[in-house]
Amino acid sequence: MATIPITKRGSELLKAELHRLKTVERPSVIAAIAEARAQGDLSENAEYEAAKDRQGFIEGRIQEVEGKLSAAQVIDPSSVDAGGRVVFGTTVDLQEESSGENVTYQIVGEDEADLKLGLVNISSPIARALIGKEEGDLAVVQAPGGAKTYEILAIRYE
Numbered sequence: 281m282a283t284i285p286i287t288k289r290g291s292e293l294l295k296a297e298l299h300r301l302k303t304v305e306r307p308s309v310i311a312a313i314a315e316a317r318a319q320g321d322l323s324e325n326a327e328y329e330a331a332k333d334r335q336g337f338i339e340g341r342i343q344e345v346e347g348k349l350s351a352a353q354v355i356d357p358s359s360v361d362a363g364g365r366v367v368f369g370t371t372v373d374l375q376e377e378s379s380g381e382n383v384t385y386q387i388v389g390e391d392e393a394d395l396k397l398g399l400v401n402i403s404s405p406i407a408r409a410l411i412g413k414e415e416g417d418l419a420v421v422q423a424p425g426g427a428k429t430y431e432i433l434a435i436r437y438e
Contacts, residue, residue, distance in 0.1 A: 283353040285368050285402060290392035291354045298345045301338055309335045348391060357386075360437050366410045368402055373434040374410075377418070382433070387411070406430075 286294070309331055316328035357369030366372055371386040385400045387410065393401035400407050409419040410432070419430045 282351065284348060284351045284389060285355055286348075286352045286389040287369050287386075287392060288354055288356045290389050291349070291352055294345055294349055294352075294391060298342065298349065301342050301345070305338050306335075306342070309338055352389075357437050362437070364414050364435060366413050366432070366435055368411075369437070370410075371436040371438055372410055372432060373436075374419075374430040375433055377429040377431060383430075385410075 312331040313328065313335065316322075316325055316331050319325060319327070322328050355369050357371070360367060360369055362370070366387070368387055368389075371384060373382065373384050375382050383398070385398050385406065387402055387407045388399045390401050390403070393399050393404070402411075405423065406419075406421045409421045409430075413419055413432055415432050415435055417432050419432065421428045421430065
């Protein structure tokens with residue numbers, strides 16, 4: 281199985297989700313199934329069916345998170361020595377050339393990505409355009425609305 285890059289923060293978030301699923305969600309759904317069973321006829325018991333569906337979702341998510349954690353290559357951005365180049369985990373300050381708008385993005389793994397928080401997926405067009413670049417370089421990103429050019433103002437490993 282191929283390794284999946286993930287930041288230390290992303291790994292901690294997945295571990296916390298796994299812990300919550302196993303210690304809170306799983307016991308809760310087991311209790312709901314037991315309660316629905318106590319009501320009698322299971323063939324027409326909507327609560328029982330809903331609880332079983334929820335149990336299936338929870339067990340599937342537990343397997344998915346465990347698989348991701350087992351394949352994860354945890355990368356601590358603060359310990360990366362990339363010689364001033366943009367790499368996985370890097371936080372990059374950019375200026376959009378045409379509008380002058382400044383934005384900041386951190387390049388993270390698929391499960392951590394959240395554009396509202398400035399976390400972009402390593403396989404996104406903007407991350408692919410930035411990888412390997414240095415401060416002062418221009419990165420051309422093919423966006424749905426057309427190509428956008430960004431100047432790299434600063435690169436941080438935090």
